[in-house]
Amino acid sequence: MLLTLGLASPAAAQPPARPPARPAPRRVLPPLPPEPPISFRPFVSGAENAFAAVETFKTVFGKSYGPLFGGGLQVAFHGKYYVEVGASRFNQTGQRAFRQNGQSFGLGIPLTATITPLEITAGYRFRPRRVPRLRPYLGAGLTSYAYDERSDFDEPGEGLKTRHAGLVGVGGLEFRIHKYVGISADAAVAHVTGILGQSGISKDAGESDLGGIAARFRLIIGR
Amino acid sequence: MVIATCLVAAGLVLDVSGQTAVGVRRIVEAGLSAVEAGVIAGESHTPGSREALKRARLADALSQDRVGRSGIRYASGRVIVKFRDQIAGGSQLEAIRSASPSGALAPRAPHADFDIVTIDPVEDPEEVARALGQEPAVEYAQVVHRIHALFVPNDPLYASAQWNLPMINLEKAWDIQPQAGSSITVAVLDTGIAYKNITLDVTLKSFRDDEGVLYPALGPQSIPYSAAPQLVGSGHSSRIVAPHDFIWNDDSPLDFDGHGTHVSGTIGQLTNDGVGTAGVAFNVKLMPVKVLASMWDVIFGAARSEGGSDDQIARGIRYAADNGAKILNMSLGGSGPPNCATAPNNPDCSPVIEAALRYAVGKGCFVVVAGGNEFEDTVPPYGKNPTSVIAEIASRIKGVVSVAAVDPAKGHAYYSSTGSYIEIAAPGGSQRGFSSSGLVRQQTFDFDRTDTFLLPPSQYHPPRFDIFGYVGYIGTSMATPHVAGVAAMLMQQGVTDPAAIEDLLERTAVDLGAPGRDDTFGFGLVDARAALRGLGLAK
Numbered sequence: 001m002l003l004t005l006g007l008a009s010p011a012a013a014q015p016p017a018r019p020p021a022r023p024a025p026r027r028v029l030p031p032l033p034p035e036p037p038i039s040f041r042p043f044v045s046g047a048e049n050a051f052a053a054v055e056t057f058k059t060v061f062g063k064s065y066g067p068l069f070g071g072g073l074q075v076a077f078h079g080k081y082y083v084e085v086g087a088s089r090f091n092q093t094g095q096r097a098f099r100q101n102g103q104s105f106g107l108g109i110p111l112t113a114t115i116t117p118l119e120i121t122a123g124y125r126f127r128p129r130r131v132p133r134l135r136p137y138l139g140a141g142l143t144s145y146a147y148d149e150r151s152d153f154d155e156p157g158e159g160l161k162t163r164h165a166g167l168v169g170v171g172g173l174e175f176r177i178h179k180y181v182g183i184s185a186d187a188a189v190a191h192v193t194g195i196l197g198q199s200g201i202s203k204d205a206g207e208s209d210l211g212g213i214a215a216r217f218r219l220i221i222g223r
Numbered sequence: 224m225v226i227a228t229c230l231v232a233a234g235l236v237l238d239v240s241g242q243t244a245v246g247v248r249r250i251v252e253a254g255l256s257a258v259e260a261g262v263i264a265g266e267s268h269t270p271g272s273r274e275a276l277k278r279a280r281l282a283d284a285l286s287q288d289r290v291g292r293s294g295i296r297y298a299s300g301r302v303i304v305k306f307r308d309q310i311a312g313g314s315q316l317e318a319i320r321s322a323s324p325s326g327a328l329a330p331r332a333p334h335a336d337f338d339i340v341t342i343d344p345v346e347d348p349e350e351v352a353r354a355l356g357q358e359p360a361v362e363y364a365q366v367v368h369r370i371h372a373l374f375v376p377n378d379p380l381y382a383s384a385q386w387n388l389p390m391i392n393l394e395k396a397w398d399i400q401p402q403a404g405s406s407i408t409v410a411v412l413d414t415g416i417a418y419k420n421i422t423l424d425v426t427l428k429s430f431r432d433d434e435g436v437l438y439p440a441l442g443p444q445s446i447p448y449s450a451a452p453q454l455v456g457s458g459h460s461s462r463i464v465a466p467h468d469f470i471w472n473d474d475s476p477l478d479f480d481g482h483g484t485h486v487s488g489t490i491g492q493l494t495n496d497g498v499g500t501a502g503v504a505f506n507v508k509l510m511p512v513k514v515l516a517s518m519w520d521v522i523f524g525a526a527r528s529e530g531g532s533d534d535q536i537a538r539g540i541r542y543a544a545d546n547g548a549k550i551l552n553m554s555l556g557g558s559g560p561p562n563c564a565t566a567p568n569n570p571d572c573s574p575v576i577e578a579a580l581r582y583a584v585g586k587g588c589f590v591v592v593a594g595g596n597e598f599e600d601t602v603p604p605y606g607k608n609p610t611s612v613i614a615e616i617a618s619r620i621k622g623v624v625s626v627a628a629v630d631p632a633k634g635h636a637y638y639s640s641t642g643s644y645i646e647i648a649a650p651g652g653s654q655r656g657f658s659s660s661g662l663v664r665q666q667t668f669d670f671d672r673t674d675t676f677l678l679p680p681s682q683y684h685p686p687r688f689d690i691f692g693y694v695g696y697i698g699t700s701m702a703t704p705h706v707a708g709v710a711a712m713l714m715q716q717g718v719t720d721p722a723a724i725e726d727l728l729e730r731t732a733v734d735l736g737a738p739g740r741d742d743t744f745g746f747g748l749v750d751a752r753a754a755l756r757g758l759g760l761a762k
Binding site: 053056057060096097098099100101103105106107108109111113147149151153158159160195196198199200201202204 | 395398399716717718719720722723726727755756757758759760761762
């Protein structure tokens with residue numbers, strides 16, 4: 001009788017079903033507004049460059065890497081394609097030297113080298129759906145290195161001032177902090193011949209590439 | 224003599240030295256400063272002159288050397304031997320007896336890694352050396368060659384400016400390095416240096432010249448001797464380091480010739496003192512190592528012949544390396560075969576000097592060797608322009624360079640030997656086409672006061688070594704110290720490896736003659752400024 005009575009209860013008499021449990025929603029940054037068809041994005045940059053001419057730079061400066069500081073302007077199209085013009089500068093003082101059988105001898109005569117790369121690159125900025133504020137990018141282009149070498153006791157014509165073109169490739173990641181501000185970190189590989197390797201220590205060392213690999217950090221203003 | 228006695232009584236004889244088997248001298252460490260005679264003009268040593276020929280004949284007459292089948296001069300009565308390592312004394316004696324019935328092993332001299340076997344003077348050293356060289360216990364054996372200073376002394380009629388120093392860009396090198404080698408010691412292996420004021424007590428015995436003319440004995444003499452003021456002036460005596468004399472076997476390498484003093488002047492004459500001539504590395508320390516005997520050393524009884532011998536030079540090289548010298552200047556040489564590299568057992572080669580040079584380089588020394596003055600000479604059996612043996616050895620050792628001479632027009636100096644062993648060139652001077660203004664001028668003895676053995680017997684009198692003048696010489700002997708001085712500055716600048724110094728000097732030399740390296744100028748004229756300046760990254 002009790003079983004029959006239980007089985008005979010109508011459904012309208014039970015409490016309503018609770019929706020199934022779901023994980024708590026993640027807090028997300030508000031999505032950025034869509035990018036304009038064309039945007040101008042100036043930037044400043046700092047880089048640590050590892051020069052390809054390792055022995056040459058070590059002989060004169062004691063190390064084969066050094067800082068470059070600069071800036072430029074990037075023009076982006078719909079936030080995807082970009083063209084960029086940038087310039088930076090390396091300036092360091094070492095000493096004139098001599099190298100023989102892998103051994104270096106400093107001569108104590110100050111030598112200052114200034115390298116001013118000028119770059120024009122084009123590339124593509126990816127837009128991952130899951131993390132829209134992160135914008136990986138790849139690019140390539142041309143670079144023109146201005147090279148200036150001067151030493152104490154130089155006579156007219158003994159310094160060197162020249163410029164040669166080369167190639168540059170870059171890959172990195174930009175993080176959009178704000179609608180108008182982003183920071184990026186990338187690696188740029190440059191290959192520039194025609195300056196080193198003709199004479200001096202670079203010829204003894206058999207190194208002709210003034211380029212290298214730079215780890216760059218940038219602050220970008222603009223959309 | 225009375226003065227000397229008083230000085231002895233006063234206890235001022237501080238150095239009784241130089242007693243050899245036949246030569247005795249007493250050095251009284253008290254002497255007067257030099258007299259400066261200014262520029263020495265007038266004929267004295269013109270090549271081919273009556274005086275120069277008499278000097279050469281007298282040297283031959285006084286010499287006790289033998290002349291071998293090849294025409295090369297060498298000492299009699301001894302042979303240089305290098306026994307193989309770990310050969311017992313008994314085996315050594317056996318080898319000696321096999322080669323010579325009179326042979327005996329002399330006590331090993333200091334600063335030598337070789338031995339001397341004494342033999343009867345009538346025996347042929349060439350035969351003995353050949354026989355010893357074939358013994359299994361022997362690494363090499365050679366005769367004791369006679370080595371000579373390489374210059375053609377000359378005395379211009381007119382003293383001119385030192386064209387040689389601006390030619391190698393020294394003013395600009397001094398801008399880069401005003402210290403001019405102040406921390407470097409340069410050993411001068413030569414006839415000695417006039418470096419101290421003393422009085423020399425010697426007995427002058429009689430001798431006969433080349434014509435048999437008897438020069439009378441002058442008996443005991445007190446000879447004045449002074450330091451060259453422009454080398455060891457007031458307050459500069461400390462620049463003389465570890466002096467040693469391998470002719471008299473003592474520590475007073477006094478120059479009785481003038482050659483060593485002149486060479487030392489090119490290396491390090493006091494400069495910018497408003498007096499006289501300048502030197503290349505004018506603040507270096509100098510180590511006089513006397514390995515060449517002068518005529519007076521022969522007349523005083525300390526040497527059998529003018530010049531030096533292989534064993535003395537080898538010991539001198541080792542001595543310099545062991546006592547702190549970093550640059551060795553060797554303005555000396557002798558002729559020999561061109562193929563010592565492939566036939567080192569040729570008795571006219573010098574393995575003992577080669578071993579000593581390698582030892583010195585191994586100790587961080589850079590050595591500069593004169594290239595030879597025999598371009599126009601014929602030396603049987605080697606013909607015209609014979610190889611200079613030590614210069615040829617230099618070309619095979621990194622860290623040792625052989626030096627040719629250029630004239631004031633940067634042309635080939637007429638006497639400068641040529642060959643595949645010439646590595647670099649420097650000013651050596653020439654009077655042909657330039658007269659007296661083409662000489663290399665430094666302060667040294669007034670020869671009219673020192674070379675009294677060239678006078679007729681009736682006028683022969685004791686020399687005096689206390690009067691100096693600015694004398695012009697020519698020769699690869701004069702070229703060599705230019706390179707030694709630049710090398711001293713390079714070493715002070717930071718290039719401390721001898722092989723690197725050689726490379727840098729050759730890389731920065733001014734190319735002369737045929738493009739690239741050639742047999743006349745080697746890699747070219749040494750350029751002091753370019754060498755000190757080194758290289759930049761790209762230029």
